[in-house]
Amino acid sequence: xxxxxxxxxxxxxxxxxxNLPCNHSTISGNEYVYWYRQIHSQGPQYIIHGLKxxxxxxxxxxxITEDRKSSTLILPHATLRDTAVYYCIVExxxxxxxxxxxxxxxxxxx
Amino acid sequence: xxxxxxxxxxxxxxxxxxxxxxxSPMKGHSHVYWYRQLPEEGLxxxxxxxxxxxxxxxxxxxxxxxxxxxxxxxxILRIQQVVRGDSAAYFxxxxxxxxxxxxxxxxxxxxxxx
Numbered sequence: 355x356x357x358x359x360x361x362x363x364x365x366x367x368x369x370x371x372x373n374l375p376c377n378h379s380t381i382s383g384n385e386y387v388y389w390y391r392q393i394h395s396q397g398p399q400y401i402i403h404g405l406k407x408x409x410x411x412x413x414x415x416x417x418i419t420e421d422r423k424s425s426t427l428i429l430p431h432a433t434l435r436d437t438a439v440y441y442c443i444v445e446x447x448x449x450x451x452x453x454x455x456x457x458x459x460x461x462x463x464x
Numbered sequence: 465x466x467x468x469x470x471x472x473x474x475x476x477x478x479x480x481x482x483x484x485x486x487x488s489p490m491k492g493h494s495h496v497y498w499y500r501q502l503p504e505e506g507l508x509x510x511x512x513x514x515x516x517x518x519x520x521x522x523x524x525x526x527x528x529x530x531x532x533x534x535x536x537x538x539x540i541l542r543i544q545q546v547v548r549g550d551s552a553a554y555f556x557x558x559x560x561x562x563x564x565x566x567x568x569x570x571x572x573x574x575x576x577x578x
Binding site for chain 2: 386388392395396397398399400403441451452453454455456457
């Protein structure tokens with residue numbers, strides 16, 4: 355059963371920030387929020403993860419609300435190569451399997 | 465450091481044949497996961513293995529499918545007596561071990577059953 359809800363699709367202009375929302379209202383205290391993406395049938399690629407604090411790395415930023423019931427993945431300057439399906443996943447760590455939902459198809463337009 | 469390697473990248477089998485998919489995890493990784501992506505569907509977990517042990521096979525079909533990760537060599541996903549419904553992309557991922565947050569995925573094996 356999916357633990358997350360994401361919009362089916364989103365569009366973004368090249369060079370602008372892409373903000374991808376995710377609802378996970380039933381998240382438990384020991385579950386992390388993970389983001390992966392899959393570019394055109396390639397293997398999924400890890401982007402970022404967080405527990406309750408906001409996180410940033412070279413790819414993206416992750417903003418988690420204080421009640422942890424939702425989060426937003428931010429790609430600060432989207433490029434055409436960021437066009438992909440983005441998956442928000444909630445799982446415990448320690449070798450857990452990943453449960454992929456439908457994800458959001460992000461299309462970056464020139 | 466080479467990434468996760470899968471071979472073959474494309475595999476064609478006739479109904480009733482066996483398919484063997486191989487996965488070499490990243491160097492130093494002792495945990496392997498297999499996922500399947502049916503056409504126009506999402507990724508589904510199949511099995512989680514550590515060296516010589518199956519940790520979680522709750523996503524594996526009950527019949528015809530098996531997986532192993534021997535002490536030496538790659539992990540193998542084996543599908544016996546393939547049927548058309550087995551046509552899919554099979555992805556392998558690896559991680560360093562417990563308390564690891566990221567899984568690193570290979571490029572996948574596209575299985576086509578004719």
